[in-house]
Amino acid sequence: MNNMIVSVNPHIYAKDTTQTIMRDVLIALFPAVIASIVFFGVRALLVEVVCVAVAMACEWAFEKITHKPITVMDLSAAVTGLILALNLPAGIPIWQAMFGSFVAIIVVKQFFGGIGQNFANPAITARVIMLVAFSGAMTTWVPAAFSNAPADAVTAATPLAILGAGGTEGLPTLAQMFLGARGGSMGETSCLALLLGGLYLIYRKVISWHTPVAFIGTVLVLTALLGQQPLYQVMAGGLFLGAIFMATDYTTSPPTPAGKLIFGVGCGLITVLIRVWGNYPEGVSFSILLMNILNPYICEWTKTKPFGGVQA
């Protein structure tokens, strides 16, 4: 069963395995990891190492206990752990980061049957659970290096929180936003690093351009129509991280190009709705989670008809 590859026809054999794909994702995340260390210090690296280690340990332990084949070496748990870490503020208590990794792997992934069976992206679900469980620690942002936060500041607001409160003071410049010198989760701030990773993934054909472009494009267009600052909105928050690395998860997003476009537009729509009218300043994680739940329906709507096939 594990050797079966489900994809849109025509079916062509490729040398890709879960392991090579996940290795590519890890390589693509490398610039974001570097950026997180540059802007948030060694503490960021510590959180990342802890999340990856706990995720892999949980995967191994659960599969050992339940006598299932050990899938630690396919690196999917490492990717989940690393993406989760990049979604956390750098100052998160270590035990909370460990709890998040545990929830992602055990509750969201393994309880539903392991790799390929989870109904929602483990990293994003764990992030949302942590946001509800530790709302204080999850929204306490460490000021980034090279940002315009005062030198003695202990915490910093995210650009979206500043905008949400109606202020303009302390807003980073567009260049700072693009490079990543701003408050936020440690892996989401540097659009440049994420973009590099995204281009690598598209070049390696690990992901297609449809979901990220539809997602980011929808946010750009809608915020422009609603009189927000579109460029700012696109670079703020976790949009790039979500659109490139989490909305493109194989298990929880549609396989066809049409389905991917619908998925991306839906994510963008929910993100903008939450950002503009919701109580939370940021809505990327909720939007991906909600679209994950709609995924089976999108797959059903966009099923490709076999060539020469007759509609049943």
Next chain:
Amino acid sequence: MKNNKLKILTNGIIKENPILVLILGTCPFLAVTTQASNAIGMGAAVTFVLLCSNVMISLLRKVISDKVRIPCYIVVIASFVTLVQMIVKAYLPALDVALGLYLPLIVVNCIILGRAEMFANKNNPLDSALDAIGMGVGYTLAMLAMASIREIFGAGTWFGMAVPVLKDNNISIMTMAPGGFAIFGILIAIINKASNGKAIKKKDFSCEGCPSAAVCNGQNCAEKREAAAK
């Protein structure tokens, strides 16, 4: 014969635990288990009502006509619930506030109505009383287990006493609805695993009484039968 009585008594604790195996009365189970003290209060109230109503319905089982049995059961149960409610209001006002609506709602608690229908109307008062005690204890223990986990990890307290370390590092989602559902599912899984799946009666897979019989045309059961045969 004595062995049989013991079996009736212990039936409700693990083998047919009303919440974790029969999955009855889950609404108050999810709602009031945010504190261990509430769980004890609710468990005691339900056990009392269950005991009284089981004995009363068992005594009346030859009098009550089959056609109107459900209204009769409800009348009996409602009387005892009213009694409990008055007692709790008078002597334990704090518990009354904590349990709120869920105290009067014991009237429609599936466990009580379920035991009346499944057990009390077919057995003598003594057996019915033993069944009620077993079920009540099983209910209270399940409540206590769930409430302890949620209170200790979610609020960092147990029966209101602060637990060191956890008090400052609480996982507040545990006391909220999503945490309740998650822990409920995990507890059911543990009980299932511990009893090796024997807790749920091995029924012959038939379409009678199956809610999805119309949709599946027996396909599901055929697969299950095959799996069971292996």
